[in-house]
Amino acid sequence: MSARTGGWFLRPMTTADLAAVQALEQELFPLDAWPPEMFAAELAQPVCRYWVAEQDGAVIGYAGLMCIxxxxxxxTIAVVPEHEGRGIGTALLRTLHEHARGLGADRMMLEVRADNPRAQQLYRRHGYExxxxxxxxxxxxxxxxxMCRPLGPEGPAEPAGAAGSVPEEDAP
Incomplete structure (x- = not known):
């Protein structure tokens, strides 16, 4: 599955992406960066799914889901700072929601740094409490x-532009 939007697109992460993702991980989360072998181990797990956002051959964001x-x-979810505000984080999060639903999840959970208001705002906009x-x-x-949010028919609907669609600000 790949979703194309104004100059960037989402696709499943592969082992070929690990070096680029690890470099971004070190840059974006210097205190909390996962070791390189952790991403490789996650990709090998049948309960885990990862995606990258790519533009002009470069990884500009990534996200991962574990679903049991x-x-x-x-x-994890990350977007290169110079690409923030273009709907990439929203598209990655909606992709996680869509796949979790498809795998039978009825709710989503996450941990976010208490000192990261930008990430908290993204999650709250998408129904997390x-x-x-x-x-x-x-x-x-x-x-x-x-933080947690319900999924499925009994949970809140996705905000405008359901999972997989192009956010208004990213429409060509």
Whole structure:
């Protein structure tokens, strides 16, 4: 599956993407970066699915899902700062939701740094609510907010532009 939008597109992550993703991981999350072997191990797990956002042959974002029904878990989501605000994070998150539903999940969970309001705002816009705090969750002692949202017919609908569609600001 690939979703094309104004100059960038989403596609499943492959082992060929690992070097680029790892370089972005180190740049974007220097304190919390996953070790290289962690992404490779995740890609090999049948319960995990990962996607990249690509533009002009370069990875500009990525996201991962672990799904053990009835729960889908956002493992990671990242967008290169110069590409933020173009709907890439939203498209990645909606892709995770769509695939979690397809795998039988009825809710999504995630952890997000308590000191990352931009990410928290993205998740709240998509129906996530804080349900817990994990003190000192991150290596540097930072707290994590645990957030959750229902999926499926009993849960809130996706915001305008359902999963897989092009957000209005990214329409060609």
């Amino acid at each position: 029904p009835p729960v889908g878990d956002v493992q 804080q349900i817990h705090v994990r003190p000192r969750y991150y290596r540097d002692g930072g707290d994590a907010l645990v």
